[in-house]
Amino acid sequence: MADSAAPRPPKPQLPPFTGLPDLPALRELQGRSKWVAWEYTWNEKRGVWDKPPLNAKNGGAGSTADAATWAPYHTAAAFASRCGQAGVGYVLSPDDEQSGIDLDKCRNPESGELQAWAQVAVDFGETYTEVSPSGRGLRFFVRGLVESRKVDAAQVEIYTGGRYLTVTGRHVPGTPTEIRAAPRLIAYLQERADHVKAAQAQAFERARDLERNKAEKRGAANDDRSPGPTEKRRREQSSGERSFWDTVKDRALADLRAWVPNLFPTAQRTSDGGYRVSSHDLGRDLEEDLSLHPDGIKDFGVHDMGDPNDGGRTAIDIVQEYLTVRTPAEAAFWLCEQLGLRPEDIGWRRDRQGPSDEPGFKETAAASLRAVPFTWCDASAIPERQWVYGRHYVRKFVSVTVAPGGVGKSSLAIAEALAMTSGQSILGDMPSGAVRVWYWNGEDPMEELQRRVMATALRHSLAREDVEGRLFVNSGRDTEMVLVEQTRAGIVIAVPVVEAIKATIRENRIDVVIIDPFVSSHRVTENDNGAIDRVAKLWARIADETGCAVELVHHARKTNGAEVTMEDGRGAVALLAAARSGRILNVMNPEEAKQAGVEQRRLHFRVDNGKANLAPPPEGTTWFKLASVSLGNGFLGMDGDSVGVVTRWKWPDPLDEVSVSDLRAAQQAVSAGRWRENVQSGTWVGKAIASALKLSLDNPAHKEKVKRLLKIWISTGMFQVVTGFDDQRHERAFVEVGEWAAD
Structure with a gap:
């Protein structure tokens, strides 16, 4: 918190702005009219020299949310130079398909030495990097949109929009001069930010436990000294004149000093007994602050942005929004701890208070828990897992498929659905039988789903009787299926929807449910592992109670060209933990x-x-190919719409179309000369084999085939590797004929 009595530090001094150097990365940014000027300005509330954006066209205030205040680079540069401003900056917005990274206080401005973790980021050398105006930080511009992060303790800020980055042109040697994709850099910094944030959360939990213990001890001491609540409070509790919730809210407003500094360490005390917290300290890009006053709490940052409460908040709202608590009751309990109150003394009743997911309910449920002794049994009598299709769909469990957009995950789900309804191995795996499948797609209209299903049936020669009566298809545009929502009151389960899903599964005797995509079945924050865990486990409970298999098709976040892993699914840690099987598509x-x-x-x-x-090597994994199928729905029976349909694809076998005669021809060619094992050698043995098989080593596919054939034939003894000396008397590895091929 800034000390109003402390002297103002001197304004940072920079050389006069004279323009940016001619670098490819900067030329690319200069091609867009998204520039602002900036100057150091004293922020009285925060007690720091800030860098608000300036409109270079008129010298007024700039805004990252208002494109009318942005200008071409030459305008911003001319204004900054003419008016003696500190420099220029570039506004990030998602339409650029670019991201910006800010690493704070990681560089010694005198020596240029970087902190070890920041040096690792620079050493990746993946994209354009420059030094910040103060010389204490680094800026990266990255190709592609990535998941944002802002963790001050980690010194890491990653943005895709709603911010501007100062641009100095002080290029960091050893890094590219172009803006490029940077998958390793992004993954490294995101992991650092997430690790520090998790450590902060753990520290908070420990501190909260200590505070809770102190509160319990204070409560026990009070019990020893007093007979109980006053007669007035006893009358209020019995008559319902005052609720527990109202009392907590009023007490919190009456004693802001007891809890606000603990929740917001940077909050500034105001002269009228309240506090203000800046939007910057709240980690958001808004102009106005959060005000906490004995007369009430108001978030001026959202009060004129359509907020249903016009920015009005209660103390419980604020704690729930900015602390790691899930329910109003947990927020109220935390406030009681800070205020030195016992919930029971101000009206908390465990048998009556709060919804079923409040702490009182959880404690009642916890009281019924008991350890169940394990009963020894005959292992051979345990029922087998009930696999429905391959080793992915299994009854009573959730399975997950993660893939980026456009790969073919929906087409694969539809093809697998038809394989299961028909009972046929159209993709290579044999289903357990002809089963009933319910496919719900939350994105496409029913007409498009009809195209996809019929194209798949046509490609795989399926008839009406293979599908009709066992396949059920719904579009989310007509039938919403939102199980869980995240509100200010916490996670809310749509119980009627859940019960309707279970009833539909039972009525139609559904064996497999496919939800595509998973994100359309909930309205919670995808990066909140706790929230995703509750949604995934709810689907697992539906699978268990109905005896069906549930498949969740899930989007992967952008990986900037790198291959997708399970961890790239949004909220993937919790989702994978709740699933029996997980697979990825690349x-x-x-x-x-x-x-x-x-x-x-x-x-x-x-x-x-x-x-x-x-993951097995490419030749040992499962491959698919999208084939185009014409529906014949065009004018007068013309081709009409073409739809991509998933088909099984086999990795080429180098022995395909290679006979014993071909092997003998290769052996004869090798025996006629002296050939090296090294593919880089001018006398590589592959040249002799390619000539014998009439293959061209200029064709990459032919060259790979020769290399794989040679590997197989050496392993089977048809050729052997021997050591010898070349013409310069250097020891080399040569290939000779081993066992001659016979019919």
Whole structure:
């Protein structure tokens, strides 16, 4: 908290702004009219020299939310130079498909030495990096939109919009001069921010436990000294004249000093006995502050933005919003601890107070818990897991599929649904039988779903009787299925919706439910693992109570070109923990396309186990290909709409179309010369084999085939690697014929 009596520190001094250097990254940014000027301005409330944006067109206040206050680079540069401003800045917005990173207080401005963790970020060398105006921080510009972070304790801020970054042009040597994708840098900084945030939460929990213990001790001491509540309070409790909630709110307003500094360490005390917390300290890009006053609490940052309460808040609202508590009761209990109150003394009744997820209810439920002794049994008599399709769909469990957009996850879900309803192995896996599948798609209209289903049926030669009566399809545009919402009161489960889903499953004897995408079945923050955990476990409970398999199709966050892992699913930690099976879909990468001789690699994707370290090599994994199917719904029976349909695709086997005669020809070619094992050598043995098989090593697919054939033939003894000396008497590895091929 700023001390109003402390002397104001001197204003930071910078050299006069004379423009930015000519670098590719800066030329790219200069091509957009999204520039502002800036100058150091004293912020009385925060007690710091701040950098508010300036409108370079008229010298007025700039705003990252108002494009009318942005200007072309040449206008901003001319204004900053002419008016002696500190510099210029670039406004980030999602339409750029770019992100900005700010690392604070990680650099010695005198020596240029970086803190060790910041040096790691620079050493990735993935994208343009520059030094901040103060010389104490770093700026990165990154290609693509990434998940934002702002954790002051971690010194990491990642933004995609709603902010501007000062631009100095002080390029960090060793980093690119272009703006590029930076997947390793992003992952590293996000992990650092998340780790520090988690550590802060743990520290808070420990502090809260200590405070709770102190409060309990104070309460016990008070019990020893007094007979109980006053007669007035006893009358209020019995007559209902005053509720527990109202009492907590009033006491909190009457004694702000007891709890506000603990919740907001940077809050500034006002002359009229209240507090103000700046939007910057709240981690948001809004102009106005949060005011906490004995007469009431108001968030001026949202009061004119359509807020239903015009910015008005209660102490319980504020605690629930800015502290790691889930329910109003937990927020009220925390306030009681800070105020030195016992909830029971001000009207809390465990048998009557609050909804079923309040602490009182949880304590009642906890009282009924008991440890169940394990009963020894015959292992062979335990029922097998009831797999419905492959080793992914299983009754009474949730399974999860994670993939980025456009790979084919919805097409795969539909194809698998038809495989299960038909009981046929159209994709390679044999279903347990012809089962009943309910496919719910929260994004596409019913007409589009009809196109997809019928295209899949046509491609795989399925008839009406293979599908009708066992496939159920709903569009989220017609039938919403929102199980859970996150409100100011906490996580709210839509019990009628849950019961309707279970009733529908039972009435139609559904065996498999596919929810595509998972995000459309809830309205909670995807990055809140606690909230996602409750949604995922609710689906698991539905699966268990109805005996069906539930598949959740989930979006992955953007990885800036890197392959998707299970951890890239939003809220993935909680979601994967609640699932029996998890898998990921990745489009074929350029190296794999080269090995397989595939030209249109984006039509191919592979399915891997959710554990990245279990992924097999490309030739041993499961591959699919999107094939185009015409519906024939055009004018006069013309092709009409084309729909991508998932088909099974087999990784090319190098032995396909290779006979024993081909092997003998290769052996004869090798035996006629002296050939090296090293593929870089001018006498690589692959040249002899390619010539014998009439393959061209200029064709990447042919070259990969030769390399894989050689590997197989060496392993089977058809060729052998021997050591010898070349013409310069250097020891080298040579390849000779081993066992001659026989019919």
